[in-house]
Amino acid sequence: MTLSRRTLLSSAVAVPALGLLPAAARAASPPGDVVGKITVGYQGWFACRGDSSPIDGWWHWNNDWSRPPAPPTSSIVAWPDVRDYARTYQTAFAALGDGRPATLFSNYDRQTVDVHFQWMRDNNIDTAALQRFNPTGGEGPIRDAVTAHVRGAAEAAGRKFYIMYDVTNWTAMQSEIKTDWLTKMSAYTSSSAYARQNGKPVVCIWGFGFNDPGRPFSPDACQDVVNWFKARGCYVIGGVPTHWRLEIEDSRQGFGGVYRSFDMLSPWMVGRIGTPADTDRFHTNVNSPDQAECNARGIDYQPCVLPGDVGSRQRLHGDFMWRQFYNMVRLGAQGIYISMFDEFNEGNQICKTAETQADVPVGSGYLALDEDGTRCSADYYMRLTGDGGRMLKGQIALTAVRPTQPWVGAPPDPGADLAAGRATTQSSQTQNYGSGNVVDGDPNSYWESANNAFPQWVQVDLGASAALRRAVLTLPPNPAWGRRTQTLAVQGSTDGQSFGTLVGSAGYVFDPATGNSATITLPGTPVRYLRLSFSGNTGWPAAQLSGLRLHA
Numbered sequence: 001m002t003l004s005r006r007t008l009l010s011s012a013v014a015v016p017a018l019g020l021l022p023a024a025a026r027a028a029s030p031p032g033d034v035v036g037k038i039t040v041g042y043q044g045w046f047a048c049r050g051d052s053s054p055i056d057g058w059w060h061w062n063n064d065w066s067r068p069p070a071p072p073t074s075s076i077v078a079w080p081d082v083r084d085y086a087r088t089y090q091t092a093f094a095a096l097g098d099g100r101p102a103t104l105f106s107n108y109d110r111q112t113v114d115v116h117f118q119w120m121r122d123n124n125i126d127t128a129a130l131q132r133f134n135p136t137g138g139e140g141p142i143r144d145a146v147t148a149h150v151r152g153a154a155e156a157a158g159r160k161f162y163i164m165y166d167v168t169n170w171t172a173m174q175s176e177i178k179t180d181w182l183t184k185m186s187a188y189t190s191s192s193a194y195a196r197q198n199g200k201p202v203v204c205i206w207g208f209g210f211n212d213p214g215r216p217f218s219p220d221a222c223q224d225v226v227n228w229f230k231a232r233g234c235y236v237i238g239g240v241p242t243h244w245r246l247e248i249e250d251s252r253q254g255f256g257g258v259y260r261s262f263d264m265l266s267p268w269m270v271g272r273i274g275t276p277a278d279t280d281r282f283h284t285n286v287n288s289p290d291q292a293e294c295n296a297r298g299i300d301y302q303p304c305v306l307p308g309d310v311g312s313r314q315r316l317h318g319d320f321m322w323r324q325f326y327n328m329v330r331l332g333a334q335g336i337y338i339s340m341f342d343e344f345n346e347g348n349q350i351c352k353t354a355e356t357q358a359d360v361p362v363g364s365g366y367l368a369l370d371e372d373g374t375r376c377s378a379d380y381y382m383r384l385t386g387d388g389g390r391m392l393k394g395q396i397a398l399t400a401v402r403p404t405q406p407w408v409g410a411p412p413d414p415g416a417d418l419a420a421g422r423a424t425t426q427s428s429q430t431q432n433y434g435s436g437n438v439v440d441g442d443p444n445s446y447w448e449s450a451n452n453a454f455p456q457w458v459q460v461d462l463g464a465s466a467a468l469r470r471a472v473l474t475l476p477p478n479p480a481w482g483r484r485t486q487t488l489a490v491q492g493s494t495d496g497q498s499f500g501t502l503v504g505s506a507g508y509v510f511d512p513a514t515g516n517s518a519t520i521t522l523p524g525t526p527v528r529y530l531r532l533s534f535s536g537n538t539g540w541p542a543a544q545l546s547g548l549r550l551h552a
Contacts, residue, residue, distance in 0.1 A: 029300050033160045033195035034202055034237070034264065034335050037126035038389035039302070040350070041164070041340040042116070044107045044130060044146040045139075048089035053108035054141040060345060061091075061104055068092040069104070071364055076344040078310045079360040079368070080104065081352040081378040084119075086111045093361035097423060097463070102361040108142055110149050116342065117153035119351060123382040124389055127195050128154065128341065129164040129204055134173075135180050144184065154193035162195040162202040163188070164239070168214045174221045177205075178228055186232075197235040197263070197300075204266070205229070206239030209247075209255035222258045230263075237302065238262035242272050245290055264300035265290070266337050270348060273306075274314045276323040283327040291331050300334040305388065307338075307381045309347035310367050317374035318384050322402035325388035329398055336392055338385055350381035356463035358423075369406075373494040373526060375464035376406040383408070411552075418468070419530075419550040423461045428453065430542065435459075438548040444476050446546040449534070456543040459531035465494055466552055467524045468502075473532070474517040474547035475510045483511040484539025490520060492527030499531055507536075517547075 029035045047059035057065035070092035088103035105112045154161045189201040207215045208222040241251035244259045294301040305324040308314030354360045354368040369376035384404045390396045426435035428450035437445035449456035490503040508518035534543035
């Protein structure tokens with residue numbers, strides 16, 4: 001498959017600022033639907049078999065669209081939270097960690113797009129740039145249908161949208177992009193939801209000048225397209241290489257005039273940064289001189305902000321993304337482009353995403369938003385984007401400290417049992433006395449390890465880290481369970497691999513006369529996995545446990 005902008009990589013080297021050429025400066029454009037606003041890239045490119053789409057396949061969910069997605073053929077690297085969709089479609093993945101079926105959404109289904117734009121409204125996201133790849137091939141009909149869905153959803157939600165042409169692998173782009181605009185897309189500018197800037201309908205062209213085989217167009221051909229759209233009264237945004245200004249690395253030579261003919265420049269950043277230090281370095285060496293040249297030439301500047309790839313553990317529960325917001329706002333950028341709203345193929349999506357391992361398919365290998373031990377609600381990165389927009393607009397003060405809390409639910413109820421119904425594992429078991437019995441709420445069912453084989457352990461996965469303060473251990477209340485002392489230690493882990501000691505080994509008395517239970521005080525260290533390691537039992541030559549309740 002030809003390299004696309006979704007996977008293009010480039011090194012983040014420090015480069016000197018290029019001396020600006022004399023040019024007549026003009027003030028930056030006034031606020032409009034892209035200047036002073038947050039724009040999200042909207043793929044809208046997912047479909048499922050059974051959704052009645054012209055493709056009738058797993059479009060962008062699987063490498064082989066004819067087959068339902070499952071490891072290892074699935075083309076996504078993160079799992080969506082689908083609880084808000086009225087209709088989803090069954091995949092070949094195993095069930096989710098909590099037993100729910102593993103289903104996915106389709107953008108051909110109108111209600112999916114409605115939900116997405118309602119999320120944008122609820123999180124103060126202003127504008128969506130609808131990606132439009134070569135519409136003349138087999139994907140054309142479904143892309144046309146999704147465009148119609150976007151118009152209706154944007155109008156209903158009070159959001160703006162515009163067409164963002166991606167020229168990747170579009171062989172006859174120079175002529176066909178004009179035909180597509182005249183015969184299909186220009187009609188959408190009559191919508192009250194179509195974005196306008198400086199009184200003009202907005203169009204973005206992504207991909208001119210990139211140094212890869214997917215976009216081999218000459219500077220003259222690209223300049224012709226820019227001029228053509230501007231002659232038709234459009235405000236034209238250029239989705240350009242990161243190093244457009246110096247025409248190095250991801251940029252081909254000879255495109256300087258094309259880049260500087262756009263009304264707004266939006267350089268690509270995915271794959272260029274992965275840490276807060278990276279974004280600081282780019283702020284100094286790339287974004288600042290970019291902004292200076294755009295200011296001098298009267299070009300609006302719309303840098304890219306990304307949440308980071310979940311699977312690569314880049315997000316730092318929002319700190320990576322917030323550092324970018326802070327840098328771009330203090331830079332004085334005219335707008336901000338978020339990559340992307342729904343890019344599950346790269347893991348850079350901000351829309352609702354699986355919170356914990358209870359929300360992803362078992363055995364899939366996907367990480368959830370709590371991958372670094374901090375629980376994040378499914379909508380967290382949309383809320384974070386909304387706060388970034390408020391900072392851009394001056395509605396909150398410029399701050400390097402992220403104001404958005406990862407989890408919006410109330411603090412855990414101290415009386416709530418965080419272990420109830422959670423996944424368990426054990427070192428061994430006797431007959432059918434498995435570890436799931438310790439969290440099933442039945443006081444008479446129990447786990448029993450292999451006999452005469454200490455040490456033994458049982459553990460529970462809470463699904464997300466929690467600062468535990470109390471563990472209550474029980475045996476069945478039947479008096480036939482005579483008084484006994486079990487010796488055990490309590491261990492904890494954030495990743496299920498490396499365990500540390502929370503409470504050292506000690507003897508705990510279980511007596512039917514007093515409820516056959518023991519309570520252990522815990523230090524409040526945040527852990528996701530809690531393990532009880534048994535080394536002795538005076539009443540039976542095995543570890544035994546009927547109930548394990550964990551409280552914050």
